[in-house]
Amino acid sequence: MEPVFALAFGVLVAASTYLIMSRNVLRIVLGLLVLGNAANLSIFLAGRMGTRTPPLVPEGATTLVGGANPLPQALILTAIVISFALIAFTVILFESAHRRFGTLDTEALRDAEPKPGPKPAPAAAAAPVAGDVPAAETVR
């Protein structure tokens, strides 16, 4: 059964990276949501599946024989919360950027590394960066 979920894992990774490379920050958020699930799925798969018994020590016994692997579950429990925090913070950043600059386009959000202007050092004035497009118009 795991190989099928390995395929599903690949689908999640491909979709999330495609979304993260987008120019619209909201789609980046969607990509992060999917990527978090992909990460959890990969941990779960690496710990192997196959049993439906939860890792609980039955009454009267001192040790558990069989049952699901408890270690990946503990790791995933942490990861779920962390990815939730990450996404919440990212969204707040994007929201604040949108209020300040009025755009959701990552190509227009470049105050820190502005595009080479029309008059840099004379020697540096050269061909424009490949894939340069006019900044998308502000959408409100």
Added chain:
Amino acid sequence: MDLAFLIVIAFGLAPLAAWLGGRSSALVALVPLALALCFLAIVPPVASGAAVSTAYSWIPSLGVAAAFRADGLSLLFALLITGIGTAVFLYASLYLKKYPRLPRFYAVLTLFMAAMLGAVLADDLLLLVVFWELTSLTSFLLIGFSPEQAMSRRAAQQGLLVTVGGGLAMLAGVILLGQITGSYSLSGLIARKDEVAAHALAPTIICLLAAGAFAKSAQSPLHPWLANAMVAPTPVSAFLHSATMVKLGVYLLARLSPVFEGHATWVLLLTGFGGLTMLVGAVLALRESDLKRVLAYSTIISLGTLVLMIGIPGELSAMAIVTFLVVHALYKACLFLVAGIIDQQTGTRDSSALGGLRQAMPLTALAALAGSLSMAGLPPFIGFAAKELVYETGLAASASGLVVGIALLANIAMVVVACILSLRCFAGPRVETPKTPHDPGLAMLAGPLVLAALGLVFGLAPWLVSDALILPAAAAIAGRPIDYTLSLWHGFTPMLLLSVVTLALGIAVFRNGTGIRLRLAMVEAIPRWGPDRAYDRLIQGLQQLAAWQTRMIQSGSLRTYTGYTVAVAALAGLSALISQGGMAWPDFAASRQPELVIAALLAASTFAVLRARNFVAGIAAAGLVGFAVALLFLFQGAPDLAFTQFSVEALSIVILLAIIGRLPFRDSDYRRRGERLRDGAIALAAGIMATLVMLSVLAQPFDARISDFFRAESLPQAHGRNLVNVIIVDFRALDTLGEITVLGLAAIAAAAVIAGLRRATAGDAR
């Protein structure tokens, strides 16, 4: 005497020199003088054949030691450095009197001198490299003496790049040598010379070491930095040219001469580049009228001569090298200092605008005449003996016609330069100059006069230097004791005939000097295609490459960075999987179970996220992905996970919609079609890589030791029956604490962002 201690003292004297020199006190010359006296004290034991050495353990695991050794060659260089250093320090105390940054100047000059001493006395190749690079660094500061001038900055940078670049090649050669012999000891290397010279790597090592030496010693085509270094003040030029810096390359070659003597690569490289440098220097000297640049090109001729001589095996060449070296150091320092006096007193250093200065400055004229006679190689100056030795070596060498022919041309140029420095400037009718000249103060005259006098004294009484300095140094170059009597008069020999021819032709060229100079100066190919222009092009190309690379890699575009990161990760993962044979093909047959519905749900909801027309639909679809994963957890024995996942997914949707309430939901992707295809290809590669890696992981046997530990120890040690809970709150409690911290930090950071936003919008409103 402990040489290591002496080097440390030399470095430590920098503050004293800065203090004394900063007050323009002539006493600053005591710094190099004291060192010179220390080295004079060890002349007798070294001359008797016993080298003085010190060794401290430094990095024994790498075979590197702080070892110093003074044999004849090292001691001769140390004496030249400190002796001429004395003249230069004294001279500069008057010459640079009005300069504001004098303390810094003297500090750097002292450090430079100390680094030179360290380099020539080091008995460990890596130690030599360290001091070698230190001289490059300090000479950078000396050449860039006037950093406010663009010329000065360019010359300093050029000198640094060329010599440090050469130093890197040399370092590579040294490391190869160290791997052959197992240690970096210089004396140990010379003791095992046969083994090293016969090694298969010897030609490579020779090329690398020669590259370092050629860069330092300004061999053509790496010579322009030396001529451009003329922007430095005259005392610095005098020091760099006569006894230090450029001589360090010659020192390295001479030092290694016993190891590689006669090796085909060695002979070919040294004689080839030495001869080329002599010719280039001669042509460039003849087309120049600026006194300092004329002298600079004559230095290039001399360096070429020295390198050529080192390439010729034999005891005679060793004698010629050492004698020529001493002679050159004496007259070149003298003439540079004279050129500085002329420059300062008359206000010009253009030889075509000078003449008849002998009455105005008789003592300077005397020093210039004596220095020039030694340079031209006239008896009874010791320059005559050196020139005869060079000719004698050339005549005895194989391909003697070529060697002697080049030497003849080079020596003619030397005679012309000597005539320019003496006859052109001091003889003939008086030419008006911007300033009225007279002899300078004693501090500036003492150095040139003493150096010029030494050229005469050593010529009249060669035994003064012969047994004590020249023979031991020549023996170190030849690698065996030498029996030779240095004398001026050899009788009527072919060398004498060559000397007469040189002199006659030299004077003839000088008399027609202006015509020849102007005709040579008209050749535009020299500035246009010369190596100096090539250097500019190289630097310019490097800058363009850097700019292009920065535009490519550091474009400032978030999605480009993301794209590169994902693409590199995907390709690296795939290539590692394929090249390391980690591919595993799974067995899908055993997969027919009800959970497969969940896999289908995952794929379908992911597809829905991609196709979502607006953000609300997208977030709902992403939530569906999360629910599908939660379902999987639920059916695979992880109910705790499933419940957490359900609640977090629900919470996410609510919170996201609340936060992003004001954003334009309906905007879709701004990417153009081509960009989408490209990104899609990258994402597909990442997905395939992820699947293959996961399949490869699943194909490995499962190591259950850690899980079994928790199964066995959960109740006895932590008293809990729910293993996942026990792990989180007990076994991995610190991890959980970290997780809580991350959550807290995220909350604080988010609050800070929101607060900052409020302030900013409030500011805008006002």
